[in-house]
Amino acid sequence: MKRILIMGATSAIAEATAKIWAKEGHQLYLMSRNQSRLDTLAGDLVVRGAHRVDVMTFDANQIEDHQRMIDIAIQQLDGIDIVLIAYGTLSNQVACEQDIHLFLQEFNTNAVSMMSILMHLANRFEAQKKGTIAVITSVAGDRGRQSNYVYGAAKAAVSVFLQGLRQRLYKSGVHVLTIKPGFVDTPMTQAFKKGLLWSSPDVVAQLIVEAIASNRHILYAPKYWFLIMQLVKSIPERYFKRVKL
Amino acid sequence: MSVLTTSSGWGRYPQIATYVNFPQSFDDCQDMVIQKKQLIVRGLGRSYGDSSLAKETLDTRYLRHFQAFDETTGILTCEAGVTLRDILQVVVPQGWFLPVTPGTQFVTIGGAIASDVHGKNHHVDGAFSDHVIQIELLLGNGTRVVASPTHHSELFRATCGGMGLTGIILAATIQLKPIVSSRILETSIKLACLSDLLDAFNDYQHATYSVAWIDCLAKGRHLGRSILKIGEHAEDGYLTSLPKRVLSVPFDMPAHILNYHTIKAFNALYYGRTPQTASTRQTTYQSFFYPLDRLRHWNRLYGKSGFVQYQFLLPRDAGEQGLRDVLQRIVNSRQGSFLAVLKIFGKGNKNYLSFPAEGYSVALDFKFTPSLLTLLAELDQLILTKGGRLYLAKDARMTEHMFKSSYPRWDEFEQVRATYHAIGKFSSLQSQRLGLQ
Numbered sequence: 028m029k030r031i032l033i034m035g036a037t038s039a040i041a042e043a044t045a046k047i048w049a050k051e052g053h054q055l056y057l058m059s060r061n062q063s064r065l066d067t068l069a070g071d072l073v074v075r076g077a078h079r080v081d082v083m084t085f086d087a088n089q090i091e092d093h094q095r096m097i098d099i100a101i102q103q104l105d106g107i108d109i110v111l112i113a114y115g116t117l118s119n120q121v122a123c124e125q126d127i128h129l130f131l132q133e134f135n136t137n138a139v140s141m142m143s144i145l146m147h148l149a150n151r152f153e154a155q156k157k158g159t160i161a162v163i164t165s166v167a168g169d170r171g172r173q174s175n176y177v178y179g180a181a182k183a184a185v186s187v188f189l190q191g192l193r194q195r196l197y198k199s200g201v202h203v204l205t206i207k208p209g210f211v212d213t214p215m216t217q218a219f220k221k222g223l224l225w226s227s228p229d230v231v232a233q234l235i236v237e238a239i240a241s242n243r244h245i246l247y248a249p250k251y252w253f254l255i256m257q258l259v260k261s262i263p264e265r266y267f268k269r270v271k272l
Numbered sequence: 273m274s275v276l277t278t279s280s281g282w283g284r285y286p287q288i289a290t291y292v293n294f295p296q297s298f299d300d301c302q303d304m305v306i307q308k309k310q311l312i313v314r315g316l317g318r319s320y321g322d323s324s325l326a327k328e329t330l331d332t333r334y335l336r337h338f339q340a341f342d343e344t345t346g347i348l349t350c351e352a353g354v355t356l357r358d359i360l361q362v363v364v365p366q367g368w369f370l371p372v373t374p375g376t377q378f379v380t381i382g383g384a385i386a387s388d389v390h391g392k393n394h395h396v397d398g399a400f401s402d403h404v405i406q407i408e409l410l411l412g413n414g415t416r417v418v419a420s421p422t423h424h425s426e427l428f429r430a431t432c433g434g435m436g437l438t439g440i441i442l443a444a445t446i447q448l449k450p451i452v453s454s455r456i457l458e459t460s461i462k463l464a465c466l467s468d469l470l471d472a473f474n475d476y477q478h479a480t481y482s483v484a485w486i487d488c489l490a491k492g493r494h495l496g497r498s499i500l501k502i503g504e505h506a507e508d509g510y511l512t513s514l515p516k517r518v519l520s521v522p523f524d525m526p527a528h529i530l531n532y533h534t535i536k537a538f539n540a541l542y543y544g545r546t547p548q549t550a551s552t553r554q555t556t557y558q559s560f561f562y563p564l565d566r567l568r569h570w571n572r573l574y575g576k577s578g579f580v581q582y583q584f585l586l587p588r589d590a591g592e593q594g595l596r597d598v599l600q601r602i603v604n605s606r607q608g609s610f611l612a613v614l615k616i617f618g619k620g621n622k623n624y625l626s627f628p629a630e631g632y633s634v635a636l637d638f639k640f641t642p643s644l645l646t647l648l649a650e651l652d653q654l655i656l657t658k659g660g661r662l663y664l665a666k667d668a669r670m671t672e673h674m675f676k677s678s679y680p681r682w683d684e685f686e687q688v689r690a691t692y693h694a695i696g697k698f699s700s701l702q703s704q705r706l707g708l709q
Contacts (some may be wrong), residue, residue, distance in 0.1 A: 037296075039334070050361075064297055067337050067351075074338035074350075075362055214334060217275050217294055
């Protein structure tokens, strides 16, 4: 049985992942903004076989609360084996370009708050010398595009942060996993027209569980996104800047 | 926020543009019901016709949580968007099974109740709603009520089989049935004609599961050539819900792939493959109940224009002759699908619009062609004169007259809807076609 903390637990990918972990009989601690949705999810996970589920509401942007919340969670879990950080917002690029406050708020949510949480967690994991830190970033962080570079820049910041963290924690035997989902059909992306490249949260969740179990470093989910992003990254800037993406 | 998309039922006829709303909680549902002028709820979209189609739909895919399960009593409570597959995955390893299951696991529990689905055990166990202990329903005025056979019973009776027209089912409590093995003992019996088949059904009337696959191309004295499948839960073995590999139809097949000759060849093969005398084998519950679930998107086999599934009921007193008349008409049309599925129903329940009642139920697919609607209208007439009716979950085209003549309790149904604020609020393409308010 593993002790697992999920931050942003009611996001579709986190929820699907939690359902798999519940079936495996692990103990879960769920955090997200909405109390009633947390309670609903906790009830579900218990039926699916979770050893025990606790919940706590949290607001990622209350940075001064991070230390305390993480301490409470780990204390209630009686230790920690895996943390999955899955929250985030899909920033409205056009609105952010018009409103600097909105832009900063989005960047704080998707990048600054996450890195703050990761700093606290890194110290805990480094001290215990074991465990997995898994974080959902995005393929959008692999290359900036005019249609969503606010979101992409935040995800890129976290991805780079994780690269450094991976090196730092390697010595302590702590596993750091960067998860880069492609297009996933979730409430966050409901406005998009879905096509062939879209996956369900269940598919991505299965890959996450496997990647954590097998100590992978970077997971493109589904895996063909690795090839797509290699291609996207290989286009020289002088051509890329003309592309409507 | 709602999303504009093209939507259809499983038969892919008709298709319409619709605004889909994705509530993530009961509170979201409440807001949407209050805010939208008119809407219909949609689960996995496995009803074949237009019962989940409307200008505004409420998609229950994110209402997919279990609420409680007592493994000693087999009582399960879950949200409406939980699928039958989700349920089996959780309960089979603990020795429980669905009391009634349709031919696919890919329906939500909300959909199963709204269509009051039936299975191969209708003659002994009744329909799905006969095992529903209670439902939580969101009414058209935004209030939430719990309905059961004893509490708000008329609302319960209207909602089970009520095609989503009484409100949004938010959650349901059902009684599961105990099993000791996840495997099924399946007996296949080859039958040369309709009389033999009906005799065989009679011989096996105490069997838990029974269904027959009729070769729709066999005519004359061969009419009703079929294979009867009998099933029982195995008494020993293990409990597992591990799925088999799934194949997929990747795109629309050219419409002419399914034609008279390919179907004839398939049926000859299928019939020929079954041994002459009754044979019993042990199989998984998936392959016994859900053979088509292994072929994802099988509805694409019928090509772009889709198909209509036609399922009718003939009361027992229409007799073998009645059944023979209708089958004859279908076979002569040369438009029917591979196979027709025949099931003998036991007594019906007290719901206003539930389909099953004592008699014969036959289901088959028709590839959609312009001449099809004329044929089906003729069949409707024939079925109506014999006192039969059509299954609303399959229907995409019957007339208001056909509906109101064959579902005589439709006006009581409307009264219940009026009492519980459903009139005008919950409405689908189907309900409008059938003349429901």
